[in-house]
Amino acid sequence: xxxxKLLGTWPSPFSYRVIWALKxxxxxxxxxxxxxxxxxxxxxxxxxxHKKIPVLIHGGKSICESIVILEYLEETWPQNPLMPDxxxxxxxxxxxxxxxxxxGVAVWVKFFSSGEEKEKAMKxxxxxxxxIEEHAxxxxxxxxxxxxxxxxxxxxxxxxxxxVIEELAGVKLFEPQKFPRLHAWMKDFKDEPMIKENLPGxxxxxxxxxxxx
Amino acid sequence: xxxxxxxxxxLPSPFVYRVIWALKxxxxxxxxxxxxxxxxxxxxxxxxxxHKKIPVFLHGDKxxxxxxxxVEYIDEVWPQNPLLPNxxxxxxxxxxxxxxxxxxATSVWRxxxxxxxxxxxxxxxxxxxxxxxxxxxxxxxxxxxxxxMGIADIAFGSVVYWLEVIEExxxxxxVFEAHRFPRLHAWIKNFKQVPVIKENLPExxxxxTFFKNRREALVGSA
Numbered sequence: 265x266x267x268x269k270l271l272g273t274w275p276s277p278f279s280y281r282v283i284w285a286l287k288x289x290x291x292x293x294x295x296x297x298x299x300x301x302x303x304x305x306x307x308x309x310x311x312x313x314h315k316k317i318p319v320l321i322h323g324g325k326s327i328c329e330s331i332v333i334l335e336y337l338e339e340t341w342p343q344n345p346l347m348p349d350x351x352x353x354x355x356x357x358x359x360x361x362x363x364x365x366x367x368g369v370a371v372w373v374k375f376f377s378s379g380e381e382k383e384k385a386m387k388x389x390x391x392x393x394x395x396i397e398e399h400a401x402x403x404x405x406x407x408x409x410x411x412x413x414x415x416x417x418x419x420x421x422x423x424x425x426x427x428v429i430e431e432l433a434g435v436k437l438f439e440p441q442k443f444p445r446l447h448a449w450m451k452d453f454k455d456e457p458m459i460k461e462n463l464p465g466x467x468x469x470x471x472x473x474x475x476x477x
Numbered sequence: 478x479x480x481x482x483x484x485x486x487x488l489p490s491p492f493v494y495r496v497i498w499a500l501k502x503x504x505x506x507x508x509x510x511x512x513x514x515x516x517x518x519x520x521x522x523x524x525x526x527x528h529k530k531i532p533v534f535l536h537g538d539k540x541x542x543x544x545x546x547x548v549e550y551i552d553e554v555w556p557q558n559p560l561l562p563n564x565x566x567x568x569x570x571x572x573x574x575x576x577x578x579x580x581x582a583t584s585v586w587r588x589x590x591x592x593x594x595x596x597x598x599x600x601x602x603x604x605x606x607x608x609x610x611x612x613x614x615x616x617x618x619x620x621x622x623x624x625x626m627g628i629a630d631i632a633f634g635s636v637v638y639w640l641e642v643i644e645e646x647x648x649x650x651x652v653f654e655a656h657r658f659p660r661l662h663a664w665i666k667n668f669k670q671v672p673v674i675k676e677n678l679p680e681x682x683x684x685x686t687f688f689k690n691r692r693e694a695l696v697g698s699a
Contacts, residue, residue: 312613325566327573331576339568352536354549399526399527
């Protein structure tokens with residue numbers, strides 16, 4: 265198999281999505297830390313449209329957008345599957361991935377705003393959490409059943425990044441008694457060996473995001 | 478499956494047309510159920526409780542929501558006339574451009590709903606989006622999918638054909654200029670000539686009137 269390279273940045277949950285998938289499938293890869301204030305020629309060449317990380321480079325071909333990369337990994341390395349077999353289950357999985365792409369990750373950035381914008385971000389976040397709690401998980405351990413899937417990976421930013429954001433923004437939304445299923449899911453997700461060994465440090469993240477905002 | 482699949486939608490929604498095109502390209506018979514979005518049916522609320530939006534595709538008792546997810550589902554269940562390439566890398570490219578269309582094409586609708594400064598801003602955004610696709614997306618290919626149409630053509634087809642109508646309905650200067658976007662102009666011409674697409678495009682003059690009236694109601698007279 266041709267070699268795999270990953271361009272990423274250490275505090276990025278999008279970067280981690282790819283790392284988790286690579287680790288869960290046992291795919292060896294070489295990691296390159298990007299400096300987004302001084303983007304490498306490789307990054308600019310491989311992602312001319314968005315100039316963003318993560319970028320996966322496989323045998324010289326570059327794939328961009330974390331979820332697109334995950335689906336590519338799933339198709340190219342079918343061991344330890346991250347997607348269900350059944351087309352309907354797959355459609356459901358993609359539905360929930362799209363949901364978090366639109367509602368989750370977009371909202372968190374606004375947490376660092378103030379006043380009306382922050383109020384709205386909090387309201388939108390609560391609604392998003394409620395929808396997931398009510399409709400997405402059901403009685404399952406993970407989003408697609410007993411095993412970790414692409415959907416869990418897409419939601420994985422909640423495992424470390426959400427607590428950091430809440431701490432810095434001085435809000436507490438994700439309360440265990442309000443969101444018991446999600447809390448259980450988060451614990452199970454973080455307990456998975458490959459995830460546990462591949463999470464950025466809480467304190468380092470606090471410092472990083474504090475300085476950024 | 479015994480019963481015919483059902484498609485809940487409204488016309489002329491570009492999102493609904495994406496699904497119609499996929500179904501027609503694969504010659505899948507289906508029943509169309511027209512929704513009244515000012516008075517959503519119990520069926521719609523039951524099968525799309527999260528977003529309460531159309532299109533919803535009902536296959537047996539199973540609902541699939543979100544237009545491009547429906548298109549992928551249809552492609553997986555009915556593999557004739559495939560809409561996604563076999564090769565994983567080519568698939569990834571197709572998915573990249575579908576995502577781009579989903580993320581960036583909202584500017585067209587924001588343009589439709591705005592006036593004055595906001596209109597100028599969204600026009601510019603739309604042109605930037607088109608520029609990127611012109612430069613990086615379509616390239617020298619006949620279709621996004623290469624020699625034959627694919628999922629990215631469906632995604633962009635619904636954006637560009639509706640953009641052509643909306644820029645006329647808004648009537649504040651051209652956005653999708655032929656001299657600026659020659660590749661995209663060649664592509665949309667090819668797209669509209671694909672027999673299945675040609676037979677399943679809402680009529681242009683009717684659409685312009687429809688959207689002119691809608692715009693009048695939304696933003697008032699200029």
